[in-house]
Amino acid sequence: MAGRSGKPPKPPKAQASSSKPPPFSKESFEKELEDLAAKAKDETWINSAREQTALHLKAAALLLLMAIASNVSQLNLSPVYGSIPSSIHHEKMTNIACFLGWSMNRSFPRRAHRWLPVVAAYIPLLQFYLFSTSSPLGATWGPVVTELLTLFPLTVISVACVANYLEEAHAGNLPSWPGLVSYGIYKLAEYCSSSYLSSHIGSSPIFTRLGLQAVLFLSYTLFSPSKLILYTLPAVLHFTLLNTHVPSPFALSRANSTLLPSSYNLLARKESLTGYISVLENTASGFRVLRCDHSLLGGEWVHLKSLPQFASNLVAEPIYGVFAMLEAVRLVVVPDPIPDAEARALVVGMGIGTTPAALVAHGIATTVVEIDPVVVDFAHRYFALPDEGEGMLLTTVVEDAVAFAERESSAAGAGEGRRYDYIVHDVFTGGAEPVPLFTLEFLQSLAALLEPGGVVAINYAGDFALPPPAVVAKTIREVFPSCRVFREHPRDEESLRATGGDFANMVFFCTKSSGGVEFREAREGDLLNSPSREQFLTPKHEVLEGDFLVGADEGILTRNDTKKLEKWHRKSAVGHWGVMRNVLPKEVWENW
Secondary structure, three states, rough: HHHHHHOOOOOOOOOOOOOOOOOOOOOHHHHHHHHHHHHHHHHHHHHHHHHHHHHHHHHHHHHHHHHHHHHHHHHHHHHHOOOHHHHOOOHHHHHHHHHHHHHHHHOOOOOOHHHHHHHHHHHHHEEEEEEEHHHHHHHHHHHHHHHHHHHHOOOOOOOOHHHHHHHHOOOOOOOOOHHHHHHHHHHHHHHHHHHHHHOOOOOOOOOHHHHHHHHHHHHHHHHOOOOOHHHHHHHHHHHHOOOOOOOOOHHHHHHHHHHHHOEEEEEEEEOOOOOOEEEEEEEOOOEEEEOOOOOOEEEEHHHHHOOHHHHOOOOEEEHHHHHHHHHHHHHHHHOOOHHHHEEEEEEEOOOHHHHHHHHHHHEEEEEEEEHHHHHHHHHHHHOOOOOOOOOOEEEEEEEOHHHHHHHHHHHHHHOOOOEEEEEEEOEEEEEEOOOHHOOHHHHHHHHHHEEEEEEEEEEEEOOOOOOOHHHHHHHHHHHEEEEEEEOOOOOOHHHHHHHHOOOEEEEEEEEEEOOOOEOOOOHHHHOOHHHHHHHHHHOOOOEHHHHHHOOOOOOOOHHHHOOOHHHHHHHHHHHHHHHHHHHHOOHHOOOO
């Protein structure tokens, strides 16, 4: 048949070679085992990486919460102790807590993180009752004891949990570098969160001292939910019903009920970038004060307005003589006196507006530079600060004074900005002045803004038994050739011997010329029908060179050497804390 077709027969197709072994053969079983082993290896690596990532994220989350809790603790201490005394031992305590938590992590149970929400919940309650011990403990030990019973255990447990997480991530063999990295992350988070909180504090109920503590409690609860949350019920009830520091109308009413026996009434309060700001009125004596943390920004007698002889006054009566003394900047004799109606004044620091109001009452166009918008708001609403706006003599610039002075002095040097006939420098909070506002560079900027025949008055509060007053005096005289210094009250020699301190308000009156500083006699119009100005307007208690007890060899203060003052401000702030406890009763400071 093949021969009939004439075509040669096709050879049979060769069977295709294949690597796949026959089913149920030894080779097929070996291949399947290899595939399963590779798959299991891949899944084990993915799971391990996922678990390690989760452990590292948990550790990072706890470090972030620790950093925020550290800053919030300081915020809650500052109304009772002031920001400077609260910070003296804070870093040492947190470092010790970190060391103990890291070194003793194996002494804590693996599920110790379940206790973190409980500890966080009880911190506001413990602080509330510990604040009532602030007077016997004092400004040095009060913050230490308070944080030892609140922030310290939270930090120890948190760090122990971080160490446990990292130890588990490293299969039980924890090298030293994760600890160093963790501490670096914590300090970085502490710094960044501090900057963020300081710029947002008071912007909403959440960004308040108690609001942030509530957020921390909720964050720890979400981080580690468990049945132990039931133990937080007493703390939560106290927070919502009894804690007078909560920013709510109900808590404000309770705070006033506690202040009633001391004859004080809390009119308003708000938290802001310079501290806890509140307005208090003494109903028995009839005065009103503006508070910032553990310090007073000013005060005035409000009951005098009801008396016929003062009803038409354009200014209120200050409760401190130093505020009236600052107005003596108008009394300094200059070669070419400027009529008030043509003069311009710059005031650095608002306070309650005593000095700006007086300058405006004299018809002087006045610009005030104040960094805190809440201070400006309260000064207008609760004190005798005149209105501002178009056609008014008063203008307020809400800005950091350093930035303002640098910008305006550059403009004035270029012939584009304004200069002032009077400059009043009056800044103070928390027991110490903002150091950058007393540096050589800032004072040089003020000098550039001062007219050649102008006068500057600089208020400084400090302890003559410490170097800062002498350092500030030397720095001011480096910029202004002619200066005289006056205290609010004469030195109490008996108190100096007993306590070793001499804390006082002083005012520097300076000019840019070298002819010396003299004052003209105060006329009736200068006094504004004010008994306080009649008594305190003309400076009386002059400070001579020998009155600066120490600090003559410390040199001047520059922008790059602010630690020259900062290291002494701690002691000065502790001393000022004691002064404030004598000015207002402890209930006012402790109940906010």
